[in-house]
C-alpha cells in the first residue's frame with residue numbers, strides 16, 4: 629500500500645542529505661514504528677507521506693499512485709485518506725471534544741444524519757465518551773491525544789500517521805495511546821507511528837524500522853553537532 633522507492637531527501641541545495649536511497653514497503657493493515665535518534669528523519673518521512681514536503685529524488689507510492697503526480701486541486705482528497713496525529717495535539721481550544729471532531733467531519737464534507745452516531749461510536753471505542761463536552765483546557769494531555777485520535781479516524785482514513793504521539797505524555801497515558809493505536813489498526817487502518825519510546829515497543833509485534841546508516845539515514849544533526857563540538861575543541 630505504501631512504497632518508498634529509492635527516496636532521497638535534503639532540505640536545501642546547500643544542505644546535506646537527511647537520507648539517501650531509502651526503500652521501504654508497507655502492506656495494507658500493517659502497524660509500523662519508525663524509531664531513531666532525534667533529528668534522524670522520522671518527521672521528515674511522515675511529512676513526505678502527507679505531501680507537506682517533496683522528496684529530492686525517488687518515488688513515494690501510496691495506494692498505487694505516485695504521490696508526486698497528485699495535482700494541487702486533488703491534494704485535499706489525497707490528504708483525506710490519511711489521518712494524522714502529532715505530539716502537540718492541535719485541538720481547537722474554544723471547541724469541545726465533540727465539536728473538534730465534528731468540525732473535521734464538516735471540513736471534509738462528510739457530515740450527514742449518521743454523523744452523530746459515528747462520533748459516539750468512535751468515542752466509545754476509544755473510551756472517551758465522558759469527554760464529549762469538555763474543552764481541551766479541561767482535559768489531560770492523554771485525554772486530548774485520544775480526542776485527536778478520534779478526529780484523525782472519523783473520516784475513515786486508510787492510513788493513520790502518528791508523529792511522536794506520546795512525546796508529551798506520562799508513561800501511563802503513553803501506554804493507553806499505544807493500546808489505542810493497536811485498536812485502530814485492528815479496524816483495518818494501516819498505522820505508522822514515529823517514537824522515541826523503544827521500551828514501549830517491546831512486547832508488541834509491531835514492525836519496527838530503525839532509521840540509521842544501514843537504510844540510508846545520515847544522522848545529519850549528529851554530524852552537525854560533532855563538527856560544532858570539534859570547533860570548540
Ligand SMILES: Nc1ncnc2c1ncn2[C@@H]1O[C@H](COP(=O)(O)OP(=O)(O)OP(=O)(O)O)[C@@H](O)[C@H]1O
Pocket residue numbers: 639640646664665666667668669670671672673848849
Ligand atoms: N524545514 C527544514 N529545513 C531544513 N532542515 C530541516 C527541516 N526540517 C528538518 N530538517 C532537518 O532534517 C533532519 C531530520 O529532521 P526530522 O525533524 O525529520 O527528525 P526527527 O527524527 O523527527 O527528530 P525528532 O525526534 O527530534 O522529532 C534534521 O537534521 C533537521 O535539522
Ligand SMILES: [Mg+2]
Pocket residue numbers: 670671672791792
Ligand atoms: Mg520529529
